[in-house]
Amino acid sequence: MPRLELVYRFLLTPRWLALHVVVLLVIPAFVFLGRWQFGRYEERSSASDRTSANLAAAAVPLADLAAVGGAVPERDKFRAVTVRGSYDASHEWLVRRRTQNQRVGFYVITPLVTPAGAVLVNRGWVAAGTDADGTPSVPAAPAGEVTVTGRLRPAETEETTGIEDRAGLPPKQILLINDSVLGAGLPYRLYGGFVELSGQEPAAASAPEPVPEPDAGSGGGLNLAYGVQWWMFIGIAIGGWLLLIRREARDLRAARSAPESVQSMTR
Incomplete structure (x- = not known):
């Protein structure tokens, strides 16, 4: 059975170090984008509520x-x-x-x-x-x-x-x-x-078309959905990263176990 530290040594190779950096950059970026969308949701909800109340x-x-x-x-x-x-x-x-x-x-x-x-x-x-x-x-x-x-x-x-x-x-x-x-x-x-x-x-005999009452809007519902979506991407990024690590480790264990199996069969 390959030793655990040998199996996961691949995590220190240049290719995997680059992947780690990408994941570590993506996570705070998604956090920022999610927080920004939640902020927009709060602003638009407040504006929508104020518009409805004023109307x-x-x-x-x-x-x-x-x-x-x-x-x-x-x-x-x-x-x-x-x-x-x-x-x-x-x-x-x-x-x-x-x-x-x-x-x-x-x-x-x-x-x-x-x-x-x-x-x-x-x-x-x-x-x-x-x-x-x-x-x-x-x-x-x-x-x-x-x-x-x-x-x-x-x-x-x-x-x-x-x-x-x-x-x-x-x-x-x-x-x-x-x-x-x-x-x-x-x-x-x-x-x-x-x-x-x-x-x-008194009303005018003829007049321009009245300007319609403004739509108070949905209160930023789309921004809320986008914020949740960005934070879901964080889970997807971490889950995908861990999945790739497990798959790589599994393949390496299988590759290193194969010669031992061959040797035991030829004895």
Whole structure:
């Protein structure tokens, strides 16, 4: 019977030392990837819960959550707010490259002027015309005072949207809804962020298509599954490593036992 230390001496050969190094590198890498996916799961679950809670919350006056010249914190994203004022259709913008119902079009952004300041209102979506650089047909904003109910949104930036802003667009067309940029050319100050219209009193005779309520998401369920998967790979890597060692040792024992069997048969 071969001695145990002789059988497993192969573990110190260059080929097996290289395999040991690979396994020792793979295990912490899989641990890191699993922890990263679990972190993403926690972040997305928290964001999903916050979105669901904000969408379900009762509407409050805009001034309770936003301020003129201020910024909308992420915790208040999608909170329902109400505000009363008059639309300033002379300072209306169209936001390019916005998709709704699998069609590309524009969001219609119109300032709603109040005694304290104005707030940008996303009145809804309109389809693009045949010419991408042309101005589509946009239902006019209603005249007179209206009460708007909508979802409060932080200002859009390149960092938060992944949309690259650029100059040289057709007149009154923009790529991002950013109050700090758009407010520079207005005769009044703007509230931070913007309001995504969900209701209006009195209702307009014709209006852009309403922007659908956002999907709160699955809470990062895929990230949880990926995290579990990466940690399962750790077990697979270790199990495969041990299996290869046992198979190699078994083959070596068999090879070394074979000559002894032959000798005993010839005696």
